Amino acid sequence: MADPVRVGMVGMGTVGQGTVRVLSQNAAEITRRVGRELRLVHVCVRTPSRLENLGFAGRVSTDPWALVGDPELDVLVEVMGGTDLARELLLAAIAAGKHVVTANKALLAEHGEEIFAAAQRHGVMVAFEAAVAGAIPIIKAVREGLAGNRIHWVAGIINGTSNYILSQMFREGWSFAEALAKAQELGYAEADPSLDVDGGDAAHKITLMASIAFGIPVSFAHCHVEGIRQLQGVDVAFAAELGYRIKLLGVARRRSQGVELRVHPTLIPADHLLAHVEGPFNAILVDSDAAGQSLYYGRGAGGDPTASAIVADLVDVARTMTADPCHRVPHLAFQADALEPLPLLPISEIQCAYYLRIQAENRPGVLAQVATLLAEQGISIEALVQKEIPGAATVPIVLLLQQCREGDLDVALQRIQALRVVAEPILRLRVENLREEESFS
């Protein structure tokens, strides 16, 4: 049997501990697959008590630079998080000729160009299956499984915390604040939940997905991000009445003018498979020309699920570390010299359908005014819910609009908002009908 692959790991939080556990518990099964051992020989941990009960018998350092300088290591696994030290460590490990496996979506979304370029230069791999959607092998599916396709779009529920909160708002009728509190109690949300509920985490992930789907450089700065804090129970209920569910979606779509890259709460059809993805689960829907639609579902976070992805990356590294780099799967799915800097469309240029909730005075003619201002921008109404609330001074008018250019809607909304009969700021949500695009159209 070939020599073991010698692995080092920096970070011993939930994911690090999961990785130690998976490598040790499934060692026999993994070796049966790979034909050689994946041997964890050196870890860096600030709190050595975290290694208790994991049965780890290798070297332990408290200084991460000791691993970068360890000549024995073939691969460095980075699960410490953060973007400053992690960036320096990975660049140094790459320069030292080590392959890298990382779960760090923030790092790759923000510094991917620099890191992948360094890896390319030094002929090493940077594997990041664990950076998107935990246990779901979505990077592999898109980068390899759909390699024969031109990908039209990717839409994903890729933040489990937000999805849990939205599931509970729908099922239990809770407010955002109540659902967040419960998520924190269950450990699904951090004490500071901003990265999850404000969309930043999903934006990191969809940015990476856009690169591997379309062969574009990593473009996090151009991702439009909106979170779920402003959502109200009433909108969840109206959406349900119209046949929709609200999910935080990451969307990356290729249009003739450029690429849409965005994260926002989104109405999706209630009978779509994606609408049934509940709680901490993730799912990604991919629309491509030959395969049509395909969907990938699983646990989006947690120690063991994320470790599953890290170990799969280690297996890939073990198999191709001796190969000529030009025959490996490219980091961003397309050969580095074949990446195309397609324009990233500003949010005003996207094409989408919309949901509007307009709180207006309870008197005849209001809807006619609203419809006229929409029509002036060429925007059609698809469906309408108007509640009779006897005696109320203002009532909600809820509209579903057909697909239009967001900039045109902005103009109409400005004018509608200025109407004297409109009482409060208009709520506008995006709607994705997730219909399959025609193949080879």
Add this chain to the structure above:
Amino acid sequence: MADPVRVGMVGMGTVGQGTVRVLSQNAAEITRRVGRELRLVHVCVRTPSRLENLGFAGRVSTDPWALVGDPELDVLVEVMGGTDLARELLLAAIAAGKHVVTANKALLAEHGEEIFAAAQRHGVMVAFEAAVAGAIPIIKAVREGLAGNRIHWVAGIINGTSNYILSQMFREGWSFAEALAKAQELGYAEADPSLDVDGGDAAHKITLMASIAFGIPVSFAHCHVEGIRQLQGVDVAFAAELGYRIKLLGVARRRSQGVELRVHPTLIPADHLLAHVEGPFNAILVDSDAAGQSLYYGRGAGGDPTASAIVADLVDVARTMTADPCHRVPHLAFQADALEPLPLLPISEIQCAYYLRIQAENRPGVLAQVATLLAEQGISIEALVQKEIPGAATVPIVLLLQQCREGDLDVALQRIQALRVVAEPILRLRVENLREEESFS
């Protein structure tokens, strides 16, 4: 840029035509990914008119042996179907040092051992992503994406024809015969639908899945197969009333005593994602120790979707054809010398929950007799539906049973069937609750 990979293809039906189309339409996109061209240079077709409008400019033969003997070819794609000539052709191509890509599930399920052994001996790859679940990269997901996991079980909707029929029986209230006729009209079912509706096709696929999930030799002869012909609308309706949907499932499960390998109509919880997979779509649910449950969904058949999988295989071959064979992904996920011939359990040894429909005389005490005979075998009743039909001589008693050994149920059923009050053959269906197994238990 490296030399093109020279591809030959035998068979020009729907899948062959789709493959020509995908390779030509997406040539630029594919080359951007692979860094070299996948060039279709030689095809075998009995009816040359099938090449019309495909823009194919390479060599055309009517004799498939001309491709096996073509020294220029690096890879042979087999999409002709059948098991006799296909087997001979592939073995000859392998012996001639050509890599093989095939969509032929029947061939691999029935002759996989011989074919993979030959490939192993000659150092070539036999890639078969297209053989299971069309466009869904499920072979890659299980073989590579979940390589860090010990897989507990796999359960899949892997025959689109049967799934379409069951969807229509549920949605439209059609009989099996009506739904089959519609499927034939739409081209979802063949004139002779046996392979689809009697479960043989699904059995071929789940047999291959069991091998790559557990690292066992290909064991089609031990797969228990039941189709959907005997299903009645009344059972679809009773299942719905109990909170279940009926789907044709392929199940492969590892137990301490051995492996369960079976295809049959199955009740699954109506609120499970798998229950929402409708029409010609396929989905496979995988339960494994680190990742937990993951699900893979997409188009299970058709020219372009199947071509998507074939081209992905060609890309994999292009990347690893120059690698040392010991560093390639093994055909059956585990190293050939690490396959374990785990015992395949006979159907009487499986553990499952069950649905029974007993047509019995409409008089007091019948249920007590049935429950007693079940209890004598240690089998508990989980739920019951008994319809009052005033004046009817016989009424259906519908039972959901808790998990038990099938052999024990067989004994009880024989005794219940022998009761004088039981009017017709008892219908027994299996129930899978699809609950996630505990990790590292």
